[in-house]
Structures are given as structure tokens and as C-alpha cells.
Amino acid sequence: MTSLPEHPSAKRLGLVIDLDICVGCHACAVNCKEWNTGGIAAPLTDLEPYGAGPDGVWFNRVHTYEVGEGATGRTVHFPRSCLHCAEPACVTVCPTGASYKRSEDGIVLVNEDLCIGCKLCSWACPYGAREFDEDAGVMKKCTLCVDRIYNTTFDPEDRAPACVATCPASARHFGDLGDPDSAVSRLVAEREGYDLMPEMGYSPTNKYLPPRPRKQGGCSSAPVELNPAVPGQPGGLLGWLDRLLSQQ
């Protein structure tokens, strides 16, 4: 089971997250929480929910970074969830077969009935995608909303992960990254989407689109400053403005 699929399908379902657009509103994180706390990984337990150190299971968490300093500095919001890697060590380290990668679409899941809660998969994941439910004693994780995306009781347009469906800024996209012609693959190609920590060798499926270079001058040909108006004729508004200014 924790062996990776011998004949993985070409289909690699995953997310594309646009850091140029994400405003850090946490909608994805909370909508994910509310969907999944009643979904196939239910519940997403919260410890001390009204106490001094509330600590819940979340499949999606939004960080905010400052990058660079001063004039070139910028703030970047950064949602983080399971990347459904092609080479997921979280799966192969699992001693029980609870962790597995679906052969049909590459989604990495946990079969909680088999999980012994050894936490090794969380150690093996550099991306912090594994969430231990201390109350249930088992590991949980992003399911890519597998119970939504194939759910025939949903309207076709709702068959998307909760985080994507709810994102107000359209900073999240869902699709088949194994298909070079899919909308998400084209977006990745066009915007030079990248892998997180490629040096780990996990081949993440999810891609991040970098913040675009800022429009410094802004518009196509704006001058850096305006020139004083030169009145074409002595009358008119420009002429008046010119006279007014020359009085000062």
C-alpha cells in the first residue's frame, strides 16, 4: 500500500496558487475546515477551542511573509496545504499502509482505519501538510476534497475543492497538472509556476505562481512627471491657468 502506484495514471490532480493575487484573507483555510470537518476525514478536531491555546486540525493554513526590505520590499500571502507530491515520502515511510497515493489521480490520502498515529509521515513531509488529530490518535491531511470533486450529487461547477470554490480573489485553481493542455498546466507554463523546495526531490504536484514584477512606471508610456501646460492660444482655460501660475 505505501508503495507508490506501480502504474500511476497520467492524471495528477492538484492546485495552482497565485501568489500575485492572494490577499491573505484565510477564506480558503476556513472553508476547507468547515467542509472537511464533516467530510471523509471528519472531524477536524479543535483542542481547547475556547481556552488559552486553541489548537485545531487545519488542512490549509495561510502565512504572510515580508520579502526584501525598503523600496523593494513586499508582503506576500502564502497559503500552504498538501502538495500531493509525485514522490511523497510521507506515503513510503508509513509502516502500516494507512498513507497512500491514489493510482487513479495521484491524490495522497490517509486511511485512518489503518493509522497507528506514529507521526513519521509528518516528519517525512517538508511542507507541513500532515495534521495529527491528537483526540482521534490518527494523522489527517488535505484530501483535495476527494469527496467533492467526484461527488455526483453536486452540480458540476461545484465539483472543486472547497478552497478553490470559495477563494474570493480567484487566486486558487484546480485541475489536472498531468495534462499539459489543461487550463492549470497552461497557467503554470505561462506564469512560470514553480515547485516548493525542489531540492527535496518530492516532485510536488501543486504549483505556485510567483508575484508578478510590479508595474513600476505603471502604464505603457507615462512620463515621470507632467510638463506645465503650454496654452495654444491666449484665452481658454489653459491660458487662464498659465496666467494664474505666472502670478505666483
Next chain:
Amino acid sequence: MYPSLSVIFFTTASGAGYGLLALLCLLVPLGSLPRTPLFGFIALAIALGAITAGLLSSLLHLGQKKRAWRAFSQWRTSWLSREGVAAVATYVPAALFGIAWIFFGRIEPIAGLAAALLAVVTVVCTAMIYRSLKPIPRWHNPLVVPTYLALALMSGSLWLALLLAFFGPRPEVNVLAAASIVVGAGLKITYWRSIDTEQPTSTAGTATGLGSLGAVRLFEAPHTSENYLLKEMGFVVARKHATKLRRIALIVGFALPFLLSLVPFLFSSGVAILALLLAASLGTAGIFVERWLFFAEARHAVTLYYGASAV
């Protein structure tokens, strides 16, 4: 990484146990050790007791202890599963070897060799669990496996030397102990130097992919209180404490046991027993500290998302 006491106790105790078991199972057939059933009983009981206590302790770490048996299934890919299989498998030849020795007075070299081999394999599997984890560069280090093996040998030989003080001292075991301490210390010092000087594997820049835009600093974590990831993976011992603890581990765990293991060459049995008891205890305590540091100094890549700049 959070230094979970159950796991530290497990690797320390089982390391000593497997070390002792391997030495017994190899050296007894070679005729280098006493063959009295009493010695066999006590020595094997200590070895297997330490192993069993360690394994039981490791169960405490699990969220679903009753399902622990499932861990034997994934030996094809999982070092943890392999460790479990090897650990349990070791009991079979070890039991055969012990029963033959204790109850029938026979030494079964094949069972012994098998038990010793499986003991070594188990320690290698344990070490490989850590060694294989790329997200924790300080564990993903070629010195981890040799160090685990050397420290298992060291603690095993220290305990063996102590036992032999009662059942008939063997100076060569004391030499072995002293030598394994030197090797263990050497490996550990080399490891520490290696992790202190190694280039970071990953940075906040590679973790976020934003490195090309400038230095990446965490402005706001996703949540204002700690979560599982931070509790489990975010633990880092302060550098000044680590330095102090390394010194303690070196002195208590290596230097003193080294000196103490040489005491029998100078003094009579009473003092020697005391010295060897102290050497074995301190050596084990030192390994416990070393193991604590092994966790507490290890940095997980996920901390890059929570404010660490490099791991």
C-alpha cells in the same frame, strides 16, 4: 524536533540491548565469554529486557497503540516497518539461542549469528528511519547510521563489561568498550562538526520560492497559538544550551566511561565493579543526552514556513 522521551528512551535502551545481545550472540559461540547458564540468563535477560522495555516505550508514542501490529506490513518501503519486523524477528533466534544455552547448556552458533545479525539490522533500521528523512537535514546525514551502530556497540559492551566483572572479567571486552567509546565519541564529534558547518539544505527562500525577491521573513503565522507542527517539529534547543549539553554528553557519556572502563586494569574487583557500573550507567545516560540533542538540534524543513531562515 520535539525530543519525545518515549522515543529517546526507546532508542537508548534498545540500542544498549541490541548491542549487548549482538555481543553475547557472537562472542559466546567464539568462546570469548563465560558459558554458565546463570550468566546466560542474566545477560540475555538484561539485553532482551532493555530491548523489550524500549519497544514498549516506543508504543507510548503512538496515537493508536492497539493497532501497532499493523506496522509490520510495509517493510517493502518503510524503515519503521522494517525496524518492527527486524525487532520482532530478532526475538526468534535470540530465544532459540537463549533456551539452548540456559536450559540445555548448548551454544547454537547459527541462532547466535542470526540473532546478532538481526540485532545489527534492527539498529540499522532504527537509524535509517532518521537517516532517510530529507526534511530533517541533520538526520539525513551519512554519520547517523554508523553513530547509532557505534553507540549500540558502546553501550552494549559497557554493560557486558560490567556483567563480566561478576562472572569473570575479560580485559578484551574492557578494551572493546573503551575502543567503541573512542569510535562513538569520534563519530559524534564528527557529526556535530558536520551539522555545525554544513550548508543549509533549504531556506525560507526555497520553501516559499520567493528567495529571488529578497530575504524572506515571517510576518504572520497562520494562527496565533501553537499547532501540532510547531509542537512536534518546531522544538529547537537554544544554541548555548546545546553547547553545554554536548559538553555534558561528551564528559559524562564518553570521557568518564572511557576512563572508568580502564579502571579494572588498575584496581581490584570491588573498585572495578563500581567503576564499570558507573561507566555503563554514565555511558547510557550520556547516550540519552546525546539522543535528546539528536532530536533537539534537528531542524525540520517545515520550520522554514514558521520563521526559520534555513535548515
Next chain:
Amino acid sequence: MTDVAHRQPSGEPTLKLSEPSADRTAFTTCYMCACRCGIKVHLKDGRIRYIEGNRDHPVNKGVLCAKGSAGIMSHYSPARLQKPLRRAGPRGSGIYEEISWDEALTTATGWLSAIRQTDPRRLAFFTGRDQSQALTSWWASQFGTPNYAAHGGFCSVNMAAAGLYSIGGSFWEFGEPDWEHAKYFMMFGVAEDHDSNPIKIGLGKLKTRGDAKFVSVNPIRTGYSAIADEWIGIRPGTDGLFVMALIQELLRAGKIDEEYLRRYTNAAWLVIQQDGAPDDGLFARDANGQALVFDETSQTITAVDHAGITPQLAGKVMLADGRTAVPAFHLVAKRCLEPRYAADAVAEATGIGVAVIKRIAAELAEVAFEQTIEIDQPWTDWAGRRHDKMVGRPVSMHAMRGISAHSNGFHTCRAIHILQMMLGAVDTPGSFRYKPPFPRPTPPPIKPAGRAADITPGKPMPGPPLGFPTSPEDLLVDPDGSPRRLDGAYSWGAPLAAHGMMHTVIRNAWAGTPHKIDTLMMFMANMSWNSSMNPGDAMRMLTDKDPETGEYRIPHVIYSDAYASEMVAYADLIFPDTTYLERWDCISLLDRPICDANGVADAIRKPVVAPDRDVRPFQDVLIELGARLGLPGLVKEDGSPRYPGFYPDYLIHHERKPGVGMLAGWRGTAGEKSGVGAINEGQLEAYADNGCFWREEIPAGARYFKHANREYLEWAVGMGLIDKPTPIVLQLYSEVLQKFRLAAQGHGEVQPPEEHRARVAAYFDPLPLWYMPFEEAAIESDAFPLHALTQRPMAMYHSWGSQNAWLRQIHGENSLHIHHQTAARLNIADGDWVAVTSHHGRIKARAKLMDGVNPHTVWTWNAIGKRSGAWNLAAKAGESQKGFLLNHVISDLLPERSDGHRYGNSDPITGQAAWYDLRVRIEKVAPGPELSEPQFSAVPLPPHLPKRPDVLRYGAGFRTPTGGSGQ
């Protein structure tokens, strides 16, 4: 090494992937903030399984923010009140006994009926984030008290008033950027999340398109500013200076839209220039009251309502009576060209480099005039002129609380609107666009009631408590010039206080100025905590007794809330409200509708689940209370209740004027009418069948230039949005302000008392103006060298989120954010505890360093700090131990003037609370307990609140079995 190369056929478990998420779904409207998104609620076994955005809804188009997605946790919060409560200990002690609804209503009726029969003004009725103001304000009128308002006075009245008096619309719900076409988008100010999902959807569109530039002018680089192409870290309170400098640059270059100014604004209207005359600064008008302009073509003075003239924008003109007059533009331009508004003059104060100011002006000009947008859509203007195309200036602007919450906020907002007018960028393709029912006349023709003659014991007032004065005669002042309203709105301290001034109510009620009250009734307003400036004093005043009588200075306090908020402990009688999923509501065109620039819309809220507690919607309670009091609108002639079905009954049957009711959709007996029509008994069902909202598209030819678009104006009249199809002229020059200034200069019947004259004369300037925020001007800058701001985080904006188990994990405590260079200078390290001191007080908070903030500014997330024990949180919860409120160092009064008078900490025109004028100093404190200050004693929980769980397993019961282990 893990053997990842080893692959084998897997024995994957079988998953049940097509389980229905619900046995029932229901549509309603979200109320987790003020954004009013449509939601679809999934219910399973009677519990809420999931809440998602309604895909068809005009506001959110299927998306849902963090707050909306956390609705389940607010709905099932253990902080929900259970039953009506009566105070059983000293006020503030939080000791209560449970009583029945009948007893609660009988008690309230007793108090209120006595007031109504003697002096109705002694009821002060103030609501907070109330979305039923069409009902609550009408109820106050029916009761007969002018002392009514909602929270707008301490929120964003500067934006609403400056907008309505200048362009007949405003930012936020009154308008929106043309997200489809804008090529340059400027957003001003912090706390910009007022229009939560629409702005996010819009920015997403803008950024996805990738061809527009987004400039954020904001002291803090968080939230939306993070994705701006350019962040301008302006010094707080100086936005007006920056905008005036931009206008000056544009004027110097002649880069202004003369045509737009002539056609759609009062730029060409002739302003009388006669010092000392009672009409100095007013428009010259003809006998019919039509403003006069000078027509360049015929070289004559003519009334403005002639099409086909070319009105002159500058130059002196002699009027028929021999006096001189100049076009309004002449005066505005002269003002803007003053040296004090030159780029190099403002650079230091704003912290924006001269080159940046000049470049932004150049970019605005380039986009507005070189990249015009043309939409192939013919339209007809007010004068009947046919235009083949809609030509637009694709420069769009948005501003909200960051501009609003300063004492110069009204004028700063007006300056932004003037910049928009100069660029010709109001309701054109690519620019800011009105949402119906706006544009409305500048200002809307509603005057506040509350004069002495308007108040009769036992009788309703003849009009609404809130409105828009256009001259001193409209003020609510006594003959000596003192305020008539408890909050001082519409008096000389705040003449255009169009949203009332809730932030002054507790102090004035306590002090008995301008008059004593008997009962303070409030709804959804946490006035003993984060909704008050200076909450420590608010708590003291709420509990203070008159030593002579031994009675509380504020004799009765009635409060309605769904949750055990901090305010609960300070009420004598508590009406427990429902959650938003248990109630009827309406998002009415009479209040704050959900329209967009292409359509008119309103919505309802409909119960999705039944309350499991003895609670009632406040609106139902208000209607029953009104019936018990016999308020004319709420009882039939025989004295029986007019709306026995309570709020839903009222929504269907109440008419404000014939054919106009709370809901505009499906009117007419068969639901065939929109906007205006007879009562439809099936109206609520029609809404429910349509996802709980109604929307009708504006005709294609009526979607831009609405202020002057004949088709739009006629359509709006038909819809009942405006009374007449006359064009709405944008007020480049504000004659209304000049009327108040003239009064201060000694003209007219109603003049300010001597002590207010100079202030009114100074700030009621008809021209754009910037002045230093009052607190900054009054204190020693060296003693308080830093600005201190707050923002609400997006995940909690306008949300009452601390009882929410999910949201409080995201923001469970707050820190004081400081620029790292500023901190280094003060020897403050990340995580140090610092004292924050203002002229008013001192708090202790934890410091957090950052780069993206104006170096002269510190800030924190607002309203995260909670009082220990409130909201059914553990006494040691982070909200009370580490969290803090900046409110404790914000005074509700300005420092004393030389004559001892203390004005409110408010805008002099609108009375808007000037939260962001705060100035502080910070210093590191000696190591001590890691505890924020001030700390207040823990409030006890109201009776019978459920025990808060230590482990929350919400959703466990919904889990679908995996269907086999596969092994």
C-alpha cells in the same frame, strides 16, 4: 533510503465519494460581517453541515470569505445567550436572573411608556452593526425620540457625507470601481475590507487581467496592499495633502477633463464674490433659482439648464447687479494651486517623495487621457443629447475607514472626489461607478427631525431622526445654539452628522448634557468595550450613581445581543437575540442594499434552523414592544398589533409610501412589479424561491454617466429610487458648506454661538482643504511622536469573532507592530513588551517588528483584545492576557482648548470619530509578567450558558464511513 522506486499494485480502500452533503439545503443572507453575501446552507440531521456562497448572488457570486465560512462556529457558539435576563446585582457585576419574555417586555414597556407620555427624548435608542435601520429608525420616529442612530458615526460617516454632498454617491456600498475596465486603481487607507468579497473578487479580476496598475496609498502594507503594484506608505492623516498635490500637478499640466467638469459638475457655476455680503460665496441664480454660468459662445450669462452652451470655467464676470462672480472652478483651481499644496511642499509631511507624487500624477493623466475606454453603447444625456459611445477615463479610486477616521476625513474624502471630477472619472467606463439607488441628489432630500416642534409626548416625530442638512436652518439646535440631540449630532459641533454620533452617547447620557435621559436601549453594539473610545470611562459612566439619589446616572439600560459580549454586564434588561441563521431580515433599498453598478437588488434573511433557546430576533421584539406601547404605525385603529406576524409580516405589509415597502422585488398583488407596487402576500416566498434575493438589471444604455443619463434617471424614478429625473450635478464647489460658513460669519437666522464661530468658519470651506488632524495639532509632537492605528483583519472584519472557535485560532491575540528601524532607535526588540502612552492614557502591549509600515506609525489588529470572562472564553484566554485594545489610549474628547472647552475627538463637519488621529510614544518596559495592560476583573458568565468544551469534534457525526480498509 526510502525505496520510492519500488512500486506495486496498490490495495487502495474503496471510498464513498458521492455522498450527499445534506438532506436539505437552504438559501439565506450571511451576517458574519456587513457585506451581505448570499449563502447556501447545507443541513444534515437538522445540524449545519456546510455553508457556501450562493453562486447566483450579486454580491459574492458563489465565493465566501473566512468569516462566512466560519458561520457554523458562531451559530453553535457556547457564548449564545439563552433567555431574557434581569440584572440581579450591581450594574457591571454581571449577576443576572433569568426571566420570561413576557416579564422582560412588560418591564421594558413600563419604562418606555412612562418616557413616551412625558418626554420621548428620554429614550436614547442606538444600534450597532444593525442591518435593519429602515425599521429601527422608523421605530424611533414612531416612538417620538430623535435620539437614534446606528454605528455609522464612529465608522465611516465622513465617507458617506463627503460623497453624498459631493457626488451624490460614495465609496463602499454606494459605489464600486469598474473592475472590468479600470486600468489604474488607487486604494486609499487602512481597514479597507468594508466591502469584503466584492473587493476581493474585483481585485482578482484586475490582477488576472494583468493590464491594470494597482496603487495602494496606505501607511501599512498588509492585506490588499500586499498585491498592489505600488505601495505608498503615507503618513496617517496626510492623504488629503497628497491628493491636493496630485490635483495641483494635473492643473499645472492642464491635464483635466474640462468637458466633464462643464457638463456634469458645478465647476462653471458662477460664485458671487462680495466680501461681507450675506450671499458671498453662494451661486448666482436666476429668478427660478437656476444657477448662472457664463457662456463662452454667446459671451452672455445664462442659466445652467440650457444644453448647447459652453460655460466658462475661469475668469471674473460681472453679474447683472454689478457684482463680480467667478466660476466655481476658478476658486477650486486657485485653492489647489496654492504653494502649500505643491509636491515639494507636501513631500515631508506625507512622507512621499516629490518624484513619486509627480510620477503618480503623470500616470493618472496618462491613463485618464491617453488610454480612454470606449464602449459601443449609445446613450442619451439629461439634455437629450445622443452619444454614440460611452467614453471613459479608466482611473478608479476607492477609500474607506483609513480616510474616514480622521478629524480631516470629510475634506480628505472630498479632495479625492474632486480629483475624480478633475479627471472626469466618476461613473464613466473604467472609473468609479455608482450602485443604485445612487446617484441621489447632493445631498439626498431628507432632513433630520428633532426640533422642539417635532417632539410631542405620546406622538411620533414627523420625520426620520437622521437626514442631510443643507443649511443652518436644518440643524437640531436650541435657540442658544446648544444641541437638541443627546449625541450632539446636527449641532454646531457636528452639523452634518448624517449618521448620528453613537460614540458620544454614553458620556452625554452620564453627564446629562444636553439633557438627561431615562433609558438607553442598544442593539449589537459593544459600547463597554471595543466600540467605544476610552472604554474604561464608558464602564465607569455606565455604573456611576448620583450620590444624591443613589440612583444610576443612566437610569435604565436595555441591551439586545445574541452573545455574552462585554456589554451584557452593563445592562439592566437583556433581550437575547437569535443568530443570523435563525431569523428573518431584510437588506432593504431603504437602508443599505446589495445593488451593484449594473443592477438594483435587495435581499432577505430567512430562518434556516429554529432556535434551541428561549431567544427572539430583536426586530420581532421591537415590533412587539411598539405594539405594547401603542405606537401608531405598529397598532391598528382598534389598538391590536398591526403586525402580529412580527418582522416577516412587517416586511410584506409595511409601506413607507404608497407602493414602496421594505422589499422592492415581486411587488404588485401577483408579484409582477419591481420597485413600486402593491403589497404582495407571496413576496417572501418569491424571494425564498429565488435564493433569498431580488435583482434587476439596469438597461444597457443606462449603466454609465448615471448622474446625467436620461435613461437611467427615468428608470430610477420608475424604480422608486429617486423622485425626479433631473440630473445630479457633482459638487466641485460645496455651496452647502458655504452656507454654514456664512452663518459663522454672522449671516442668517441661525448662527453658531460665539465659541463655535471660528471653528465653523474655518472648516466649512466650500473649497477642498487639508488641515492637520486635531489631536496632532493639540499635543506636543515630540512627546507623542508616533501615529497609532488599528485595522480589523480580513478574517474578522466587521465580525464579532472572538466567540468563534475557528476564527479565534487565526487571530487569538494581537501585538503592536513597529517599523524595525523605529524599534531599533528605541532599543525595542521583537517580542519585547512596551508601554504605549497617549495624551489620554497608557497601555502595555507586546511589540512585533516589521518592514512594511510607515516608520512614524505603529499599529495593531483591532478588537482582538477581550475582557477576561466575556464571550464564554476561558479566563486566561489569549484575547484577554496578551490581546489588548488601543481604545484605552484613545480619548473621546480632544485636549482642552484655551477657554477650557473640550470638543469631541471627531471631524468638525460630520462628527465622525477620529480613531486614527491617535498619537503615542512607546518605550520598552522592564521585564515582568507577560500580560497586557490594562486588565479588568473577569466578568462572570450569564446564567445557564453551556459549558465550553475542551475538545470540539464538530462534524464527527457527519462522517461517511470509508467503506472498507482495503487491507
